[in-house]
Amino acid sequence: MSTAQAQREHVETILHSLDHPDGGEDAVIERSWRRCIDRYGLDPTAPSPPRYVPDRTLREHQDQADALIQVARAGVEQLYRQVTPLDYVVLLTDARGIAVQFLGASSAQYEHQRTGLYLGADWSEEHAGTCAVGTCIQERVPLTCHHSDHFSAHHIRLTCTAAPVFDPDGQLLAVLDISAYRSPESKASQTFALQVVKHYARMIEDAYFLQRYSGYHIVCLDRSREFVQINRRYLIAIEEDGTLLAANTAGRKLLRHHDLPLAGPGEARPFRAWNIQDLLDAEINEVLDIQRYSDDGVRAFRTHRHRELHFATLLEPKRRRAPSGQPRPGDSSLAPLEALADDDPAMRDTLTRAARLRNEPINLLVVGETGTGKERMARALHDSSRRRDQPFVAINCAAMPESLIESELFGYEPGSFTGANSKGMKGLIAQADGGTLFLDEIGDMPLQLQTRLLRVLAEQEVLPIGASRPVKVDLRVVAATHRDLRTLIDAGRFREDLFYRLNGASLRLPPLRERADQGYLIRRLFEDLQAERGESQSRLRGDAMSALLAYPWPGNIRELHNALRYALATCEGDEVVVGDLPEECISSHLAHPAARPAETPDGPIAGHSAVARPQDPLHEALRRHRWNISAVARELGLSRPTIYRRMKRLGITPPHQQDAL
Template sequence: MTTTLSQRQHVETILSALANPAPTGEEALIERSWKRCIDRYGLDPSRPSPARYVPGSTLREHQDQADALLQVARAGVEQLYRQVAPLGYVVLLTDARGIAVQFLGAKNNQREHQRTGLYLGSDWSESHAGTCAVGTCIHERTALTCHHSDHFSAHHIQLTCTAAPVFDPHGQLLAVLDISAYRSPTGKESQTFALQLVKYTAKMIEDAYFLQRYGDRHIVCLDRSREFVQINRRYLLAMEEDGTLVAANTAGRKLLRHHGLPLPEAGEARPFQAWNVRDLLDSEVEEILAIPHHSDDRVQAFHTRRHREIHFATLIEPPRRPSVGQPVSRDSSLAPLEALADDDPSMRDTLTRAARLRNEPINILVVGETGTGKERMARALHDASRRRDKPFVAINCAAMPESLIESELFGYEPGSFTGARSKGMKGLIVQADGGTLFLDEIGDMPLQLQTRLLRVLAEQEVLPIGASRPIKVDLRVVAATHRDLRERVQTGSFREDLFYRLNGASLRLPPLRERADKGYLIRRIFAELNEQRGSRVRLRGDAMSALLAYPWPGNIRELHNALHFALATCEGDEIVVGDLPEECVHGRLAHPGASQGMTLLATTSPSEPPIQQDLLYRALCRHHWNISAVARELGLSRPTIYRRMKRLGIVPPNQQPAS
């Protein structure tokens, strides 16, 4: 490659700086890195250093090791990308060795991302890439901006990159968060806000990881401001019931050192020094444990023992689990309802209302989009009620042929019509006697049958076809619909009196895309499917991230089908993103677990089939047409490979017609 004037000037700048190094500051940090590149790594700033990628199998190993962090970091990485994408940045999350295990960037710049190394699976270690934000951050363990000519390699001087470290609760480097852009103003001061934003997001990810890892301990949150302690949670200290400190976030470790409580330095193999919270705060442990009950705002002020500084504290308590033999205080009959949701506010409101209504003698209307779990809600209501030992009979009013609805619902006497059974038939309504009758898609019930159903609900009795005497029934009706029944009442397609008879109370189910507990639902349904299949397959973090990011137009039913598909088609004992249905990852430029090959196959436009065909054909030839091996390399499932081969007209040599 021809060396440009700017590249020659860059080399001269590096050599000049090393002859007269800066004493302190970020300039000195960059120059220290330049010196390492020459003295330790033997790199040449004038020699091109093209992007280097680890193989797909190696990338998956790196992602496996970072799996716990990836699950926590996903929301922070995506939030950061939404903030910086309009300015032309991409976002990388690398592991402690500089391998990009997560990436978000504009889809239309994919080739440029891959060319420069701002892409999934790229290696940004300082020993290979030279001075750069990620590699130098890993070595210096501090946030920095590597702007244009700060980079060692002349190949990278058009980039601006800003990175911040993410540490584990014991000070070991977990990851590096980076934003980079191809075009930016000349002055490095233009990246000042970028540096603060990346540092803030890295701290959010670090603290979220801390809270998840020590969720079973008491966590003391400290701040110098009472108003912000529950929001900032600047200092986090995890402790045992007796006050023994077991971990602290980065700010917390600095606070402990500041107050004379030495901890192992970063990188040391020694465990966390087990100080007691009393060594930091001038207080007894019992007073700290009582913080949640001390005042209305659940905050209490303490002096530090050494410097007598005032810090405000709040306490995050671990979940209370009853000891062995201790009776559970909550009503165990509510378990079927409680299993439907975790911490989604809308669902908790709905379930609170459902719990109050479960034994009331009124009919309930469940409303929600198709696939939101209306039948599961109806069954949970039944199982949580005093009717749980009686039948639960479900009828889909939209799926049943109109000619059979009347006989199926109400039953008939022997010989009532041609084709009737000789002994007659007990209708579904009578079968639900004493229990719950669930009428799904009630909005699609034919108008003439609505009149008969209204009479059943009003009189609690059924007249089978051909019978002269009605049969008394004791039932509760739970109806469900995705339609607007009030609108259907106005158009005359649904009886107004039946609507009010069914709508004794209504329960609304939010669509899956709006729920805050998608992770809980994914894990619950996945566990249920695993149990049904008698398998112990694991859902890896990259697949979980893709599932959480997908909008789920088909709601919980679509989620169930997607997980069922992945379990049925995956190889081995874990599901990666390539095992998911194509629509679950469609449109995502790159995602954890995808190799370059997979992303090209998944995102290349249909107007460019030669690229897809050549990529897939070369992979097949390389692996001697071993579909399983190709699927592993590209991060796709075997059925997807077969579908792509069929669509692109690729035929194995042993199946080609003889010439």
């Protein structure tokens, strides 16, 4: 069947259904068709190419949805990994139907943009007609809009499945959608897609709820004891006295079922008119003390109204705590260590051990990949110890010239050798007397100096070059390395006895890619860099945060630090967006918020500049814009410095410079 014939039959189907409605499972689609004609005045026979909002408007929509985008990122990316083998794309739209987040194969970018399955597309029913997103917004229910369910003949090749995401007040917050260009003819083929999208929409909704009310007690309920801590079906946020603050969608249904109607569309009373004791047959102290009186953190309660049995667990308000197992959680001396991590399990274990050892008279060995923050750990150990008011001396054993390392470390007496300072020099080891000596990259220390360092550690005294009498020193040594010292020992390149002197205890730092608290580190470093620059206005937008969280960080925290410094230096205005990041940090499958929809076969989409498709070279974009760097940067969604850097790497020279050569 030709495209024209399929479109004619589609129009006839719509007109016939409006005259002879069937109802049943297609009632939602038929109601949408009726709205398209009666309310919006749309014509199913008229071509309706995708509509994109202007770039400035898109940024405004993204800014308003910023908190949601950050929370939803993990769920959207996890959903995309599940459906991408089936050639689906994933869209997250706001409550007005504007796509504020998009994931799809970069190789099909042109097709995404041509059909409207792309960032900045307007999928509201008013503009796109009957479609999964727009109709979901109107009906507030999950649905599939399959092939000829779409009002516009432009979309009848698509299959789209969407589910609503509600905020804690029951208002529509967003719509999660997966769409594909090719699928079986039967709508039943999308049954599994509908279940998957509903599942992830609920996950995103609950994650948003948990973050928004993280400072309050959250009662989690389920009909099964075994699943309440995993499933957390019903979430209800409460004050200390049990006053209800909010509930997730399932929680609101539970409250209505037990005759506790809430404020909202068609609902009677505000949350604060009710107490958790109006739902559960329990005193407030029984609810708040669930963890204390239950071995598994779960307690059974019956409801007042229907005497239904529910199992409850409690999420307590999230507060910053000292590493677990430490005395006096409010001890301010632990602050330098606490600042190194948030809730990463491996870092929690490391920091717990570090806090216990910070005042012990033993040397420590910090192990981790390059850039994981070994010097930060050493400095935090020093600043949280009783030695904090004494010197902290850092030595990079790999960077110091071998000809100078002995004199730099141990110092020398006046006239000890040709070129020596006439007054002599106090060595770095002696300068650390009473404080902490940090030996970075200890695995690169020459063997002959390892012998002298061993003597210093064993005898706690140092003999300057040319001196006849050693000088006593009080040292706490923290050494660090990214190498496997035992392998170096086996190869005869590191002294085994020195290893045991240094390794009184070891602290291992995980690579950044494995840490669960990446978001905390990004925000903390971003704030630190702003303070360093004397700024406090810039913000890190959700799309940039998503790209940073998706990047594997082979250079670890050091690379993150450099990337954020670059972004702050090159961003325009008071926010960092994904296009401001170094190009290697931008995930290949995550579309730039600054990227523009590509050209259609008839030219650029109205209101947008064209974007180079993945196969188009930079040189072609430069030629097309007559070597206007700013225009090319806008087209590609990159900063001007990035364009210049790519030109230099590719050896591209503007024509006027070529003429001058």
